[in-house]
Amino acid sequence: MKVNSLLRVLPLMTILGLASCEKDSDVERHKGDIAGKVRLFDVHRDEISDRSGVTVEALIGDQKFTTTTNATGEFTFRQIPTGDYIINFRKENFGGFDSLKFDHLNAVDSLLFAKLAEVPQGSTTVDFIRTEHQPNINSYWVYPYTSIVYATEEWVVASKWLYFSKDPAVSSTNFMYRAVECCLGGNSSYPSSAAQAIDVKTFYQNGFASGDKVYIASYLGNQMLLRYSNQAKGYDRYIFPAHGTARSNVKSFILP
Numbered sequence: 001m002k003v004n005s006l007l008r009v010l011p012l013m014t015i016l017g018l019a020s021c022e023k024d025s026d027v028e029r030h031k032g033d034i035a036g037k038v039r040l041f042d043v044h045r046d047e048i049s050d051r052s053g054v055t056v057e058a059l060i061g062d063q064k065f066t067t068t069t070n071a072t073g074e075f076t077f078r079q080i081p082t083g084d085y086i087i088n089f090r091k092e093n094f095g096g097f098d099s100l101k102f103d104h105l106n107a108v109d110s111l112l113f114a115k116l117a118e119v120p121q122g123s124t125t126v127d128f129i130r131t132e133h134q135p136n137i138n139s140y141w142v143y144p145y146t147s148i149v150y151a152t153e154e155w156v157v158a159s160k161w162l163y164f165s166k167d168p169a170v171s172s173t174n175f176m177y178r179a180v181e182c183c184l185g186g187n188s189s190y191p192s193s194a195a196q197a198i199d200v201k202t203f204y205q206n207g208f209a210s211g212d213k214v215y216i217a218s219y220l221g222n223q224m225l226l227r228y229s230n231q232a233k234g235y236d237r238y239i240f241p242a243h244g245t246a247r248s249n250v251k252s253f254i255l256p
Contacts, residue, residue, distance in 0.1 A: 030081060030082050031079045031080060031081055031082065032079065032080070032082055032105075032106055032107040032108060032109065033076060033077060033079065033080075033107070033108045033109070034058065034077040034080065034085075034102070034104055034108075034109050034110075034111055035074070035075075035076045035077075035108060035109070035111070036056070036074070036075055036076075036110065036111035036112055036114060037069075037073045037074050037075070037111075037112050038051055038054045038056070038069050038073040038075070038114045038115070038116060039051065039073060039114070039115045039116075040054070040073070040091070040094065040115075040116050040117075040118075041116070041117045041118065041222075041224060042117075042118045043117075043118045043119075043120050043156050043157075043158075043222060043223070044156070044157075045117075045222075045223065045224050048118075050071055051069055051071065051072060051073030052069055052070055052071045052073075053068060053069065053091060054069040054073070054075070054089055054090065054091045054094075054116065055067075055068055055089070055090040055091065056069065056075045056077075056087065056088070056089055056090075057087065057088040057089075057090070058080065058085050058086075058087055058102075058104075059085060059086045059087075059088070060080075060081060060083050060084065060085050060086075061083075063081070065077050065080050080104070081104075082104050082105055083104060084102075084103055084104075085101075085102045085103075085104050086099055086100065086101060086102075087099075087101075087102045087111065088100070089114055089116055091116055093118055093119055093121075093244075094116040094117065094118055094119065094242060095116060095117065095119055095221075095222075095242030095243055095244060095245075100114070116242060117222040117224050117242040118222060118242075119220065119221065119222055119242055119243060119244040120150065120152075120156045120158045120220060120221075120223075121150070121151035121152050122148055122149055122150040122151045122152075122158070122220055123148070123149050123151075123220060123246060123248070124147065124148050124149075124218045124219065124248045125146060125147050125148075125149070125218075125248050125249055126144060126145075126146050126216055126217065126218050126248050126249055126250070126251040127145040127146060127147055127193065127251075128145050129143065129144050129145070129216065129251055129252075129253040130142075130143040130145065130195070131143070131200075131253065131255075131256050133256070139199065139201065140199075140200040140256040141197050141199060141200065142197075142198045142199075142200060142203070142253070142255075142256075143195040143196070143197055143198075144162055144195060144196055144198070144216055144218075144251075145193065145194075145195045146160050146162070146181075146194070146195075146196075146218050146248070147192065147193035147194075148160065148184055148186060148191060148220060149188075149191045150186045150187050150188050150190075150191065150192075151188060152187060153188050154187060155185060155186070155187045156185070156186070156187065156223075157182075157183045157184065157185045157223040158182075158183070158184055158185075158186075158221060158222070159180060159181060159182035159183060159184070159220075159222065159223055159243070160180070160181045160182075160184070160196075160218050160220065160221065161178065161179075161180055161219040161221050161243045162178065162179045162181065162196065162216060162217075162218050163175040163177075163178050163216065163217050163219070164176060164177040164178070164179075164203070164206075164208075164214055164215070164216050165177075165214070165215050166208070166212055166213065166214065166215070167215065168215050168250060168252070170215045170216065170217045170250060171217060171247055172219060172243070172245075172247070176206050176207050176208065177202065177203060177206040177207075177208070179196060179198060180221070181194065181196045182221075182223055183223045200255065200256055203255055208255055209255070210256060211254065211255065212254070212255045213252055213253075213254055213255075214253055214254075214255050215250050215251070215252045216250065216251050216252070216253075217247050217248050217249070217250045218247075218248040219243040219244060219245075219246070219247060219248065220243060220244055220246070221242060221243030221244070222242045222243070224242075
């Protein structure tokens, strides 16, 4: 009886042992490296040779992995779980790629197209918003008037990012529609101001309706306008100009 019981138990132990080995092997197969490189540009669109000090974050579920770039802009995440990641790039006074969707599926994946640009020093203000009827096309146009005050004597060219929402807490992370205006030059002695013309139909196409109270805020950005678009992977964003984190005042208007 004892022998038979032992014989019955041994195959079960063997099967469990094999299952455990297979499980451990699967875990190992589902880890890999992400190796990448970041390029940096200054406010004049010139590339910067020292690319160190960029913080790179890789987020998946409730896990976050962090590393920094070396002098040549290279970074590596070693043996992190495969899956769908959100990649963030952080450097003081720089911006660009943020919340990048990235599929980490292989033993080694490369991320070589990230670029960050220096944000000009200064601030932007939403002055007022004008709406105008165009009888020849029986439509309305919205004209947000915004201005930039530069903080340096050096002449720089900047852009403005405009964010629109029905929420008074509109921001670069809480918006329904975004528009970019470039390029506006100035320095501490010569501020700049301009209006951007936006067809009211653009608002309708982005979830607004006639009679809505629309809130607008702006951010100061770099002059570089380079768009990276890959619809298959969900990328559809400007990586330049990189705008700062300082939000302007908030103004509102009634949508025609």
